[in-house]
Amino acid sequence: MSERLEAQFAFLNEADRLKSVLRATTLVDGSRPENSGEHSWHLALYALVLADQAGPGVSVDRVIRMLILHDLVEIDTGDVPIHARNGQAHASPETLAAEAKAADRIFGLLPPDLGTSLRALWEEFEAAETPDARFAKSLDRVQPVMANLMSGGGTWASYEVTYAQLESRVGVKIARGAPALWDWVKEKARPWFG
Numbered sequence: 001m002s003e004r005l006e007a008q009f010a011f012l013n014e015a016d017r018l019k020s021v022l023r024a025t026t027l028v029d030g031s032r033p034e035n036s037g038e039h040s041w042h043l044a045l046y047a048l049v050l051a052d053q054a055g056p057g058v059s060v061d062r063v064i065r066m067l068i069l070h071d072l073v074e075i076d077t078g079d080v081p082i083h084a085r086n087g088q089a090h091a092s093p094e095t096l097a098a099e100a101k102a103a104d105r106i107f108g109l110l111p112p113d114l115g116t117s118l119r120a121l122w123e124e125f126e127a128a129e130t131p132d133a134r135f136a137k138s139l140d141r142v143q144p145v146m147a148n149l150m151s152g153g154g155t156w157a158s159y160e161v162t163y164a165q166l167e168s169r170v171g172v173k174i175a176r177g178a179p180a181l182w183d184w185v186k187e188k189a190r191p192w193f194g
Contacts, residue, residue, distance in 0.1 A: 004111050011109040017075045024081035024158075025143075028150035036071045036079060039143070043067040046139045053178040054135045066125040066136040069118055076102035082144075083159035087169050099126075128173070138177030141170045145185055153192055163193035 019037035027034050034042075044064045051060040071079075077098045082090045089095060107119040124130055128137045145166075148154035156166070166189060175182040 007109060007111045008114070011106070011115075014075065014106060014109055015072060018072060021071075021074045021079055023079040024084070024155045025147045026151050026154050028147050030151035030154065034147070036074045040068055040071055043070075043136075043139050043143055046143055047136070050139065050178070050181065053181045055131050055177070058131045058135045062121070062132045063136045063139070066121050066133065067139065069122050070125045070136065070140065072106050072122070073099040073102035075106060081155060081159070082141075082169050083155060083161050083165070087165060090169075128176075131177075134177035136177070138174045138181065141173045142178070142181060142185055145170060145174075145189060149188055149192065156192065163190060166193070 016037075018040065019035050021036040022033040023036055023039055025034055025039070026032060027038075044067050047060055047063045047067055054060060054063070077095070080090050080095050084090065085092075103119060103122055107115040107122070109115070110118065124133045125136050126133075128134050144155070148156050155161070167186070171182055171186060174185065
């Protein structure tokens with residue numbers, strides 16, 4: 001039991017570092033960048049509050065678990081904004097390889113049974129093929145949109161994002177997991193782009 005607790009607390013202590021990873025997205029008041037720990041907590045709350053937007057058969061409990069874990073790899077890789085390098089950085093082979101290496105290290109801190117199951121949830125989120133993961137991914141994409149709307153454009157201005165880019169990089173993923181949510185959000189976002 002002592003070894004297991006040592007491993008569990010090693011992981012939990014390492015996870016605390018996520019609070020030091022600054023994101024491109026700001027708080028909704030625009031006062032400062034949010035950190036990845038805040039982002040993960042906020043997404044878990046999004047899942048709880050927007051559960052009625054989930055498709056049939058989606059387990060919101062599993063979605064919340066995915067969202068708490070989904071950005072842990074940023075402890076090693078940092079935040080890679082979706083609009084960085086004209087939208088090319090986020091899913092680049094280099095970024096994906098760095099995230100997989102980070103996942104090996106971070107989930108490897110845990111006892112093998114727990115590390116394997118949590119790593120599987122992270123991989124499911126990344127693949128975005130199951131209904132749970134598609135809904136989780138849609139929330140991960142909608143939260144920064146709402147922050148940008150509340151903060152007067154936020155990262156859209158700094159990355160010179162067009163409405164077409166917002167739709168292709170973000171809207172498609174939101175619509176895939178929560179179509180009615182994208183229908184509502186895009187009407188809020190469209191006027192910002194003129």
